[in-house]
Amino acid sequence: MKILVCISHVPDTTSKINFSDDNKMFDNQGVQFVINPNDEFGLTRAMWFKEKQNATVDVINVGSSVTEPTLRKALAIGADKAIRIDSEPIDGFFVAKQISDYITSNPYDLIIAGRESIDYNGAMVPGLIAGLTKMNFITNCTNLEIENNFATLEREIDGGKEILTCNLPLIIGGQKGLVEESDLRIPNMRGIMQARQKPLDVIPCSDLDSKTKSIKFQKPAPREEVKLVSSDNLDQLIEMLHNEAKVL
């Protein structure tokens, strides 16, 4: 089984978010970048397929050379090969088109992406790849088993979950549940050393087609100070929620 894991290079979840002076770009000064958490759950699940079912695992990113440490980390965790499509990503469609073009000439049985990146939160790249390549697609995937080219999946829905089956090839949008937080792997020294020898192919981007543009960013307005209510005066809290906030 050939697996491709799509890796988004995103600010660490604890990062303070700031923008350039003209508010047109994310200010990455002093920000630690990581594998997008939703992608990392999928990458770890892919490692299990590699170890238990002899899968090969490649990872792919659309980005400039600054994303290479993130791809090397994926290699150190255990991926066999990394591919970087050399371009600043413009929007979700652009990224999906690049990856679709790549997998059209380099087919895989299973593509794992995250349900969304935690930076731009577009939640569209895996679905757009599915639309472009006509592969089967399931997102919000919280469990995945594959036997003989046949997949059984669990999808989180509003207020519950459902069990789905389909044939490969398949693309999923993964999230926590594919593996647990405690299953995530920290690369060890041996993995880091090996990662340096593994292939990281850089290929040019195929075209510049995009559908949306981010124009400017803005942080939410500073909040008003919290209104503290004494624990001896809970009636006041109810009164404020009723008359002032109007939510009761």
Add this chain to the structure above:
Amino acid sequence: MSVLAYIESTKGIIKKNAFEIVSYSSALAKQLGIELIVLSINVDDNSELSKYGATRIVKVLNPELDNFDAKITGNVIAQVAKDINATHIVISSSVDSKYMAPLLTIDLEAGYLSNVVELPSNLNPFTVKRTSFTNKAFCDASIVSDIKIIGLSSNAFGIIENESTLSEEVYNPSLLQKNITLKSTEKISGKISIADADVVVSGGRGLKGPENWNLVEDLADTLGAATACSKPVSDMGWRPHSEHVGQTGKPVATNLYIAIGISGAIQHLAGINSSKVKVVINNDPEAPFFKAADYGVVGDAFDVVPRLNEKLKAFKAQNS
């Protein structure tokens, strides 16, 4: 040219988020000076939508569409959109709509923005505000393709009453072949889901163990609220993953969010930031959540929550 609003239903009943979708779409159609057409699937009675500005309903009635399939439903919407020459399509941020949206986007060669929170600030280029960086920021973004798909964030625009007269027509789409089989659905019965709730009561490590969750559940019962939890609580297995809210869990955009014994890690706050009013109950006055909340009570949850619950019951009894 027209605006197409797609509204969701469960078992023939319109979902609550439809009223906000129609309110937004009606305002959008007015701003663009074009007609609004509302699409419902397997809903017999659409009359309630006329309260929010819907005038023309396209009904698709086909039992094969009862079980949601993103590709097939997306393609039905695409067929209707082409038929009525829709230039703007508005959908919700439900799990199903977010699943279907990118497939619809490709079917229509459209451009799609999710998590949109306002009407367009500019029509040329078509520019809307959306949340990004998991609610830590807003982004003004434009869609440059001819057909535009807008995924509206829930509770962002609100409901606007606008009584109208409704006309209905039935549309018979062709259905794509099913490639994905639904084996079973498991809904947590008798409980309101986080996505549908107006109020969410959420518990953290401060509750000390799963055996104390009756505090959260009792308060939620009184308020008709959904229950949720912080990440450590779901990681430790005290509560199911489906209740975990935050950056890697579920996003919450509710009217009232009550956090009990949750310190307020930045990832948790990001996930609940879109909620309108936040109340925190925590015995640590230094807990970061107090900086992100609207109302706070410094106190022991085991003392405060039962008393608050009793008082709320009395309040509800009086005001119902």
